[in-house]
Amino acid sequence: MDIQPQPTQPQNTNLNSPVLTPRGFGGLGMASANSTSGRVVQIVFIISLLAGSLAAIVYGVVFLWQRSLNVKSDNLSKQIQQIESQPVIDKALAKDIKATNEAVGILKNLLSRHIVSESLFRLVEDHTLTKVCWSDLTFRAPQLFNLTGTAGGGLASLTLSGSTQTYLMVGRQLRALENLPEIKSVKLNQFSESESGVNFGLSIDLSPDNFFYKLNY
Structure with missing residues (x-):
């Protein structure tokens, strides 16, 4: 029995099937x-x-710091201007200085009066005779004597x-x-019997130079 060879069917080639290619x-x-x-x-x-x-943060910090420095600089400038515009001596201090000056003047006045009165009493007491008794002493001066060795003006009288x-x-x-260098002249202005x-009464003119030289000495 003859076997007939079966014809070989060609393989089904599908062009649409995926094939890996170098392009793939x-x-x-x-x-x-x-x-x-x-x-x-x-x-x-x-x-x-x-x-x-980061740059924005750094810029912000620098900006705020610079602004703070500008504010401080402006405040310092204003303070300096205020200090420079103020007078050397303000009103309160000037008032205190004036009051102190007046107080010193009053003290000098009292001191000079005290020195004059004590010196006059001592002068009269040291040169009063034992049988003479004084009942009144009056001191007059056109201007209060100063303590520099000169009279304030005119003659002082006692x-x-x-x-x-x-x-x-x-x-x-x-x-x-009359023989005292502190006294310039002595006059008998009244007398009466009792x-x-x-x-009796005496009018005495004091010699400014000698009298106040001894006061300051």
């Missing part, structure tokens, strides 16, 4: 490259964003009222005072 491998390479470049762009963008944020036993004692007292003796 090239497509996969391009996709991988695009993915890598995208990541690089993202990283660069993030770095740029961080750098911009008026004494007293009593003694006789006219002879009146004359002796008059001569005792039951106890004689009442």
Whole structure:
């Protein structure tokens, strides 16, 4: 029995079936490259964003610091202008100085009066005769004597009222005072008799140079 060979059927070739080709491998390479470049762009963008944020923060800090310095500088300038515009001595201090000056003047006045009165009492007491008794002493000066050794103006006068036993004692007292360098002149301005003796008064002009030289000495 003869076996007839079966005809060989050609293989079914479908042109639409996917076949890997070198071109297909090239497509996969391009996709991988695009993915890598995208990541690089993202990283660069993030770095740029961080750098911009850091720069903004630094700029803000510098701006605020500079503004603070400007405010402090303006305040200092205003304070300096206020200090420079103020007078060397303000009103309160000037008032205190004036009050102190007046107080010093009053003290000097009292001191000079005290020195003059004590010196006059001592002068009269040291040169009064034992039998003469004074009942009144009046000191007059056109201006208060100062403490620099000169009179304030005009002559100072001293008026004494007293009593003694006789006219002879009146004359002796008059001569005792006339011989003093502190006294420029002595005059008998009144006298009268009384039951106890004689009442009399003397007018004395003081010598400014000698009198105040001894006061300051």
